[in-house]
Amino acid sequence: MTENIHITERVGTGAATPALTRVAIIGATGYSGAELAEILKRHPHVQVTGLFGSEFQMDSLAEAAPEAVFLAVPNEVSAHLAPKLIEAGMRVIDLSGAFRLRDENLYPRWYGFTHESPELLEEAVYGLTEWCNGELKKARLVANPGCYPTSVLLALRPIMYLIDRGQPVICDSKSGVSGAGKKSDLAFSFSELFGNFKAYGVGQHRHEPEIRQGLHLGDRATLVFVPHLLPTVRGILSTIHVGFTRPITPGEMEQIYAASYANAPFVKVLPPGQLPELKNVVNKPHAEIGYQLLQGGRRAVIVSVIDNLLKGAASQAVQNFNRMYGYPETEGLGQ
Numbered sequence: 007m008t009e010n011i012h013i014t015e016r017v018g019t020g021a022a023t024p025a026l027t028r029v030a031i032i033g034a035t036g037y038s039g040a041e042l043a044e045i046l047k048r049h050p051h052v053q054v055t056g057l058f059g060s061e062f063q064m065d066s067l068a069e070a071a072p073e074a075v076f077l078a079v080p081n082e083v084s085a086h087l088a089p090k091l092i093e094a095g096m097r098v099i100d101l102s103g104a105f106r107l108r109d110e111n112l113y114p115r116w117y118g119f120t121h122e123s124p125e126l127l128e129e130a131v132y133g134l135t136e137w138c139n140g141e142l143k144k145a146r147l148v149a150n151p152g153c154y155p156t157s158v159l160l161a162l163r164p165i166m167y168l169i170d171r172g173q174p175v176i177c178d179s180k181s182g183v184s185g186a187g188k189k190s191d192l193a194f195s196f197s198e199l200f201g202n203f204k205a206y207g208v209g210q211h212r213h214e215p216e217i218r219q220g221l222h223l224g225d226r227a228t229l230v231f232v233p234h235l236l237p238t239v240r241g242i243l244s245t246i247h248v249g250f251t252r253p254i255t256p257g258e259m260e261q262i263y264a265a266s267y268a269n270a271p272f273v274k275v276l277p278p279g280q281l282p283e284l285k286n287v288v289n290k291p292h293a294e295i296g297y298q299l300l301q302g303g304r305r306a307v308i309v310s311v312i313d314n315l316l317k318g319a320a321s322q323a324v325q326n327f328n329r330m331y332g333y334p335e336t337e338g339l340g341q
């Protein structure tokens with residue numbers, strides 16, 4: 007995934023073609039940064055002027071003079087860098103979780119640090135692209151959603167108004183190992199993963215408050231989020247269980263999802279009773295959603311699949327970039 011990236015490589019630093027937007031990626035040597043670099047390289051309206059790894063220096067970035075910077079770095083690095091870049095007049099699309107939560111008080115517990123720039127938490131646009139309206143156009147800072155939250159929020163947002171908040175919303179999510187980034191750790195080694203499958207981080211995963219926030223569940227409704235580690239490289243499959251306040255028909259579900267995603271080139275909703283598989287989305291920039299109604303339409307199981315490195319990270323970041331700069335949403339994404 008990272009083989010074509012040379013760290014601190016600057017590409018085309020000569021005179022910019024006016025029609026192109028100059029962009030840089032910090033974290034281009036990581037899994038999601040490398041995917042971003044691949045997409046942006048073939049984007050017809052982009053000039054990639056800087057690709058940086060952890061040896062990144064502000065001076066080198068200034069030399070690359072990007073208008074927009076993608077941050078594909080650890081949370082604390084983004085939290086520290088983004089304010090400086092914004093102050094220098096750059097627009098930032100942050101793939102980390104550093105600006106996703108509105109409430110600064112959640113950062114010490116879920117992210118292990120005190121936020122340096124709480125004022126930016128209010129300003130940041132949460133970039134679940136299909137649920138953004140005009141706000142990306144003017145955004146200085148976009149908080150690209152987490153991979154698990156992308157799979158869950160795309161599936162549940164359309165039907166939230168039908169959900170019985172007295173019953174738990176259960177999100178049983180499974181991710182390939184690339185979700186953890188390229189760091190080496192015993193838990194992610196071949197011999198620990200191959201032929202294995204396990205749940206982890208129950209009640210402790212930092213995507214839980216992001217999902218709660220994204221579903222507007224408040225503090226009291228029960229959200230059960232159980233992440234699992236799949237012995238595969240990429241892809242997320244979330245199996246979501248909900249109860250409704252009244253019986254829903256398959257035709258009604260079909261209409262609700264169709265209305266929500268009629269103009270969404272990267273969300274495909276399957277007909278009632280058809281459930282998507284991981285292989286439908288691996289290496290692809292779109293999400294797929296399917297559902298099965300149960301108990302006469304009083305409950306539903308919804309299955310949502312994405313590629314964690316694309317719709318869960320890099321391709322969604324480019325969708326957001328396209329909207330920020332007024333390019334067609336599909337530009338660079340092969341649709």
Ligand SMILES: NC(=O)c1ccc[n+]([C@@H]2O[C@H](COP(=O)([O-])OP(=O)(O)OC[C@H]3O[C@@H](n4cnc5c(N)ncnc54)[C@H](OP(=O)(O)O)[C@@H]3O)[C@@H](O)[C@H]2O)c1
Pocket residue numbers: 032033034035036037038039058059060061062077078079080081083101102103151152153184185186187188189314315318319
């Ligand atoms: N993996 C996913 O599925 C996924 C999905 C959504 C969001 N994200 C988020 O996206 C971000 C990147 O994730 P990843 O999985 O791509 O990580 P990764 O594979 O571990 O790569 C991390 C990148 O950050 C760079 N880096 C580390 N410390 C740095 C520093 N102090 N200054 C500048 N660059 C630094 C690394 O450079 P070196 O190579 O030089 O060490 C590398 O390019 C994380 O915040 C992650 O939570 C990941």
